[in-house]
Amino acid sequence: MxxxxxxxxxxxxxxxxxxRQRGRGxxxxxxxxxxxxxxxxxxxxxxxxxxxxxxxxxxxxxxxxxxxxxxxxxxxxxxxxxxxxxxxxxxxxxxxxxxxxxxxxxxxxxxxxxxxxxxxxxxxxxxxxxxxxxxxxxxxxxxxxxxxxxxxETASRGRKRLLAPDDLPEIKSKLERPGATATDVAQALGVSRSTLFNFLERYDPSRSTRRKKLEERGATGLGKSGHLA
CATH class of the missing domain: 3.40.50.1390 (Resolvase, N-terminal catalytic domain)
Incomplete structure (x- = not known):
């Protein structure tokens, strides 16, 4: 065996x-x-x-x-x-x-x-x-x-949103304070800089408009200088 x-x-x-207990079964x-x-x-x-x-x-x-x-x-x-x-x-x-x-x-x-x-x-x-x-x-x-x-994908299920659209006025107010930086504001909100920037790009129309204008100016300047030929 x-x-x-x-x-x-x-x-x-x-x-x-x-x-088995003897006698009892x-x-x-x-x-x-x-x-x-x-x-x-x-x-x-x-x-x-x-x-x-x-x-x-x-x-x-x-x-x-x-x-x-x-x-x-x-x-x-x-x-x-x-x-x-x-x-x-x-x-x-x-x-x-x-x-x-x-x-x-x-x-x-x-x-x-x-x-x-x-x-x-x-x-x-x-x-x-x-x-x-x-x-x-x-x-x-x-x-x-x-x-x-x-x-x-289930890890974030049920998680509360870190930043909501209603937070935009408060966030803009914090950013407009003298000496304020994006890093300081992000830390105060408990989020990363990238999360803050992504939020502003999505919910702040004025920021998105300014970015597009800057991109257009940059493209125009490059075109005139011939760098994109």
């Missing part, structure tokens, strides 16, 4: 993975320990010694943590609400942080406890559990950033 196919439990390597929660040795991680022996002797041991071999369900299914074991998944340390899981957070969130959503033995961290699926809330927030944040990258 290949090491990544091996699953042992108190009921034997091919048991159902469900402990009632199912109780079980603990599944995912053991995998990666570069820089603790050895399998160290990991095994740190988990409960009653835990169902999954020796993952080359299989990653996201294959835990498949490894359990091969032996007829299924995780259920109230169960606990244990790893010795996160260095034993060769997955990206975002993927790992998503998998932990999925376990919690299904009512399964997640434990990191070496750090003494236990994340409960209860809605009021602070660590559960943190995992959810981190996953939501990753999805938000991923959404901005894949759909940048």
């Amino acid at each position: 290949a090491v990544h196919d091996l699953l042992t439990s108190p009921l034997g390597p091919w048991g159902t993975g469900i402990d 009632r199912e109780v929660s079980k603990t599944v320990a995912f053991l995998a040795e990666c570069q820089g991680s603790a050895t399998i022996e160290v990991q095994r010694a740190a988990v409960s002797p009653d835990a169902h041991i999954v020796l993952a071999g080359r299989q990653s943590f996201n294959k835990l369900g498949d490894l359990l299914a091969r032996s007829g074991v299924r995780l259920e609400a109230g169960d606990r998944v244990v790893v010795y340390d996160l260095t034993c899981i060769a997955l990206s942080t975002a993927t790992l957070i998503r998998l932990i969130k999925r376990l919690l959503r299904n009512g399964i406890i997640f434990e990191i033995v070496s750090a003494g961290i236990v994340i409960n699926p209860a809605p009021d559990d602070k660590l559960h809330a943190l995992v959810t927030a981190l996953d939501d944040h990753h999805r938000y950033l991923h959404g901005l990258k894949t759909h940048p």
Whole structure:
């Protein structure tokens, strides 16, 4: 049997993975320990010694943590609400942080406890559990950033306009003050110089007219001098 196919439990390597209280026949929660040795991680022996002797041991071999369900299914074991998944340390899981957070969130959503033995961290699926809330927030944040990258057009959806046409009189008044500069006015408005200039070009007819006249004068002057021949 290949090491990544091996699953042992108190009921034997091919048991159902469900402990039953003696004489009552009632199912109780079980603990599944995912053991995998990666570069820089603790050895399998160290990991095994740190988990409960009653835990169902999954020796993952080359299989990653996201294959835990498949490894359990091969032996007829299924995780259920109230169960606990244990790893010795996160260095034993060769997955990206975002993927790992998503998998932990999925376990919690299904009512399964997640434990990191070496750090003494236990994340409960209860809605009021602070660590559960943190995992959810981190996953939501990753999805938000991923959404901005894949759909940048939604980034500005719902954003208030920085400058409105009604602001034009106030902006012109600021610019006409003695010593005023476009940079100073833009900073006071909380926008960039380019945003301010684009706004004036769009909403200030007098500015647009002056610019066109200057362009026409420049073109006429160049034409007379023969530079555009």
